[in-house]
Amino acid sequence: MNTLNRRDWLAHAGLASASWLATNAWAQSTWPNKPLRLVVPFAPGGSSEIVARAVAAEMGKGLGQSVFVDNKPGGAGNIAMQEVANSHDEHTLVLGHIGTLAVNPFIFDKLSYDAAHDFTPITLVSKVPSLYVVHPDLPVKNLKEFVAYAKSKPGQLNYGTAGNGSAGHLAFEYLKMVTETFVLHVPYRGTGPMLTDLMAGRLQASAAGAPALIQFIKAGKLRCIATGSSTRLSQLPDVPTVAEQGFKGFEMTQWYGLMAPSKWAKPNLAKLELEAVKAGRSALVKDKLAADNALAIGSTGAEFDAFIKTEQARWKQVIARAQIKPEGV
Incomplete structure (x- = not known):
């Protein structure tokens, strides 16, 4: 049986190693390949x-x-x-x-x-700035009115979000903390299904990112009562920030x-x-x-x-x- 001597074996191993390195380098250089x-x-x-x-x-x-x-x-x-x-x-x-x-x-x-x-x-x-919105039938036009309304009906209002621990959940809990209001949380599996129920009137309020809400606000299907941004948004120039409505330093994005x-x-x-x-x-x-x-x-x-x-x-x-x-x- 033929066997490789030490020199031949080392040469063979070196070629194999070089081949593997070259193949690996080629695979990385061509990434992504799908x-x-x-x-x-x-x-x-x-x-x-x-x-x-x-x-x-x-x-x-x-x-x-x-x-x-x-x-x-x-x-x-x-x-x-x-x-x-x-x-x-x-x-x-x-x-x-x-x-x-x-x-x-x-x-x-x-x-x-x-x-x-x-x-x-x-x-x-x-x-993404968080926006605070309500169903148009709710008798409030801004955050101050919403806070007063919520305090007059503790635990009777609810707000929906994309789920527990979602950005909207944080945004609204943050707002509840600084305004000292009690509003019930209703978690959904995503912003889309939550908005369906909000616009149908099965929810009273919500907080979500501006991109998901702007079109419905402009169409009159939702009313924006405040923005979580540090300055007013160009697409909603008449909507004041949370900070402008009495809660200095508030920002939520x-x-x-x-x-x-x-x-x-x-x-x-x-x-x-x-x-x-x-x-x-x-x-x-x-x-x-x-x-x-x-x-x-x-x-x-x-x-x-x-x-x-x-x-x-x-x-x-x-x-x-x-x-x-x-x-x-």
Whole structure:
């Protein structure tokens, strides 16, 4: 039987190693080699989908592959986060947001994902002002009147949100805390179905991102009583902010950013960040989001990471004071 001597064996091993390195380098240099899936942890029809689709289309141009949006609601966003954390194809990423990254770690005793270790922050895509709205039949025209009305009927009014721990839930609980009002929370599985019931009069109020609400406010199907932004919005110049109506320093914005599993190859994470930041800062994405009163950010991964830590510290206190718990607890 023929056998390889030491020199031949080393030469053979060296060729094999070189071949593997070359193949691996080629695989990384050609990444992505198929369309990317951007998982959105909520039902269609909310701010999250608007932000996701805006950045996905532009990011795909730079990556050379399309990026398609896949809505996967449920479990306060935890189902989608777990699925992406467990994915192995290096072509599946997720739209992280205030709920899944800065709220869920403090309202759930145990999560199926670790926001700090299972994911790498890619870019903060957008900040979205929260709007406070009521059904048009409610006899209030602004926040001051709503607060007075709610205090005259403690526990008799309700407000809907996209779910427990959602940005809308935080926004309204924050408002309840500073205004000292008692309004019942009704969680839904997404902004879309919640809005259906709100406009039908089965709910009295809500808080959600501007992109999901503007069209219904302008059509007269909802009445905006205040904006959570620091200044008035250009599309709603006659609607004062919460701060203007007697609650100084109040500000509430939702935010959305891209996250990828941290186990991805570093060159692929770097390439994704480069193209995602470029897309987020592009004029096209800025214009698309601005049309819905959403602010395009396009931060670096490091900046987004620092932002998440700051938000976690902020909302940990609000959650404790409002005693926000996951559904069914």
